[in-house]
Amino acid sequence: MRELRVELEERSYPIYIGEGLLNETGAMFEKHGITAKSPVLIISDENTAGLYLRRVEDALKQKGYRTASYSVPAGEQSKTLALLQDAVTVALEAGLDRSSTVIALGGGVVGDLAGFVAATYMRGIRFVQIPTTILAHDSSVGGKVAVNHPLAKNIIGAFHQPDFVLYDIDTLKTLPIREVRAGLSEVIKHGLIWNEDFAYWCEANASKLLALDSEALIYALYEGCKVKSIVVSQDERENDLRAILNLGHTIGHALEAVAGYGELLHGEAIAIGMIGAARISVKMGQPQDVLTVTERIFNAFGLRTAIPAHLDTDSIMSAMMHDKKFKEGTMVFILPKAIGKVEIHKDVPISLVKETVDFLKQEG
């Protein structure tokens, strides 16, 4: 087991990454001084509940904790205020009090919903994350929690840091390969924005990671979480630096929106977005290598580097404009200046972005 500490002053917390950790849930609660007098609410989705809920409940019960559980349908459509209210009904009926804890057992959707329940129930109670996807390594660092509004994603939320994160890589072994690949895209991103050595390590270890080799996976999740944690420690409330975590996301979000959520997984969309950012960067004067190496890394993982040809360029551009990162003919972009280094550019010509989108479609 490896342990990484996210440094946020009095809100600092550890991330434990290893095998067989679900069975240690109760022991970890004790280690963190969580009282067994107050009940624990486990929030999961219907997939993760079926696979892991019983094991987490048993591990808690062995140490004398009482539990209640609430599970939502899998998928983004479960991040609503209506389901938040339902979760609070369960919490009240189970007698959760101010010393209680909410556990998020699942991927990013469950983490966002459960985290917002923990942030707001009785104005904030303890929160523990048990991520069950690779992508969730990203959302398990930084404390951003939220639900969606019919008009906008993640618009109602809070910053609420967990007490600890328990990352049992055994849970990743039930993931479909497409989700593994897409999740690794966000791990690679952390290399590309901050850690050149780690980016090259990912390329060299692509096949091990895709085969879910335990040692490689623990190392990769540790390094990925570490980059995010360094960035978040310096800018918890997203005032400036934290924006670099959005490498690939401007084009990526637009592709997700135009393709309809589902055709492209988030990790797949941002992989293409990172290729786009590298191409723009080269056009604006950075060495050709930035693009060549970025492409090589994503190719090693079998992640597509081109935009599906049937997506309409104008729709993609207009989805990007909607993202509000533009001003008078230019847009804000996070651009690589080398492998492992990025910069925030406020003056990327919209014409260059459009040209890049068109080019990436021809590749598709």
Add this chain to the structure above:
Amino acid sequence: MRELRVELEERSYPIYIGEGLLNETGAMFEKHGITAKSPVLIISDENTAGLYLRRVEDALKQKGYRTASYSVPAGEQSKTLALLQDAVTVALEAGLDRSSTVIALGGGVVGDLAGFVAATYMRGIRFVQIPTTILAHDSSVGGKVAVNHPLAKNIIGAFHQPDFVLYDIDTLKTLPIREVRAGLSEVIKHGLIWNEDFAYWCEANASKLLALDSEALIYALYEGCKVKSIVVSQDERENDLRAILNLGHTIGHALEAVAGYGELLHGEAIAIGMIGAARISVKMGQPQDVLTVTERIFNAFGLRTAIPAHLDTDSIMSAMMHDKKFKEGTMVFILPKAIGKVEIHKDVPISLVKETVDFLKQEG
């Protein structure tokens, strides 16, 4: 105009109390460095909107601020997640961004709802309170914001401090006398828990306060806010000391619940609750004066000191038990040990509480 600073480290903020302040809203926004580039959302209820919305909008527009507004039906039933979502719809349509501000224009209900919108919109934006009731002097200090759940009041919320509070006492002049009286009950409470001189000053100035004499009112609101601000500064997240603010609330909440919200205003219910606490205190050995003086003060304001005789004692007791401040035959109570001093007692016999409730009913 008087100014009081609530000390909460980097979340400290001023409360301005005076006459004619609504017209200064725009100037105060400028003084606090709030950008005119981002729109402002004013949340009010249908009463306060009719009386004051236009004036606040005009004051903001004169200084170049764009505004949107959202108003809810007056009353506790407006503190719901559904209306939070509606408010966010208005915020999104008006283009509120991370530099925007939400104004609460109204009493405690509007403050709680608008504050929770500000706490959660884009994970937290600026918040300005413009209280229009006397009772709201209490909720304008301390940053507690929340909505209700069908099973419990104020159970979904946050701590979110305002940028500043603009307390225009001219708005109090449209309040019905019953609300003035009930609001002053919470002002008196602040004297009883912390400031003997101020408690006696309230008694001596009861008729001026009931007549809404400006000078007396500004002084009383200033001193009331000051007590609350001292307590909150020492215990922002309600870990211990902040509980003393609940003097009179254990019995008071039970009376509100059993009477049905509406028969007794909050301030009326806690006045009776404070009499009850004083009586329990005397029975447990404190000097008789504690009760005599407390009764005298509330009498000076024409606040009733007895429980309406038709309310059922068992129902009141069971509503109190539901409040969860009890353990094995005893209850937790905030009790006065002198005028201006209270203590938290964890061992008040339930039998003594019941006896006190019965006695207060016979008085009615």
